[in-house]
Amino acid sequence: MSQLVEIAFKGNRKEFFLWESEEAPPVKTAVIVDADRGEDFGHVHSTGELAQTRNKKVAHGLGGNLPSQKARRLATEADVRQHKATRGDDDEARKKAIERVRANSLVMKVTDAEWQWDRKKLTLYFTAEKRVDFRTLVRELASMFRTRIELKQIGVRDEAKRLDGYGRCGRQYCSSSWLPELRPVNLGVAKDQKLSLNPSQISGACGRLMCCLRYEHEFYVTTRRRFPKEGKSIRTAKGEERVISNDLFRERVTLRGDEGEPRTITLAELRAELDELGIPFPAPGGPPPKMPAVVEPEHEHGIDEDEETPELVAAAEPEESVGAPLANPPRRPAAAPQSDDPASARRGRRRGRRGGRRGRHGGDGQGGPPSGSNPQSPPSSPNA
Secondary structure (H helix, E strand, O other), X not given: OEEEEEEEOHHHOXXXXXXXXXXXXXXXXXXEEEEOOEEEEEEEEEEHHHHHHHHHHOOOOOOOOOOOOEEEEEOOHHHHHHHHHHHHOHHHHHHHHHHHHHHOOOOOEEEEXXXXXXXXXXXXXXXXXXXXXXXXXXXXXXXXXXXXEEEEEOOHHHHHHHHOOEOOOOOEOHHHHOOOOOOOOOHHHHHHOOOOOOHHHHEOOOOOEOOXXXXXXXXXXXXXXXXXXXXXXXXXXXXXXXXXEEEOOXXXXXXXXXXXXXXXXXXHHHHHHHHHHOOOOOOOOOOOOOOOOOOOOOOOOOOOOOOOOHHHHHHHHHHHHOOOOOOOOOOOOOOOOOOOOHHHHHHHHHHHOOOOOOOOOOOOOOOOOOOOOOOOOOOOOOOO
């Protein structure tokens, strides 16, 4: 019976494999798994129900589907020694790759190098602001290392996740320790949390806004809905007062009256005070606001959000050719001014029709309405 297992590799890289046995190996056990045209070395990260749940939710999962690759066997002591020797050669390979990048004058930063356990492939991770033509670099590295070379471009957040480290909070990076998916963060979440808008103070080691700002945002939005809106004037036992600030963690509200002296009371005391006066609590209503649109300063995917993609333009053209309604339909010509003269009325009707009398179906030949016309349409003149 096959068991689903999640295997962790160097740089927080994880993949799912099938373990063909009734019992899956324990967590952190070294195993040999299938790799690209060979075998690789990794450690068991999760098994059983946890692995099945993560397979559906994490970014590197398969959406609940079973993988095609298999975990072959448990690693022996010789395999572990070979793995340590291979990891020791990663830094040397990275240094040589950096030398060739500089020799070819390529605008790219080689972040990390990873040898496959059987040394049949060398993967180089790099970051770059623009597209890089590294075909010559790949040929030079292939002739230098005598193996298959693979270059992977990653973003700055993925770079921090792979290299790992400790943030200003003193703990390991969230992206490296537990965060299942890296999502962009913008200044809107910092505004909702009343933080400094100086990017240097709320940015992580990768140079982007810290990931913790996003998963704490929902708490601030939900909690603030229980407080009165800052800057709003409310009538209390002391008269008309304005809400100066809200302390979400201590559940305190700071008010300022007409005399200019502030006072701080708890949220429960403010509710009780307003209930005694028969005044409804002025808490903001409505559903919680959605996350603002994200516009990153660097477009890692190469497509600007404001640009119109060719696929969208091509898909819009066939709809107009088969009779789809236009966005701005042409205006119909204004009706001719009415006149009391029957002759001028007939001339106006002839000028308004294409081809004069041609195309009329029936009629008396004297400019009367054609047969089959709309009987509810008003006459062109009172004498018609």
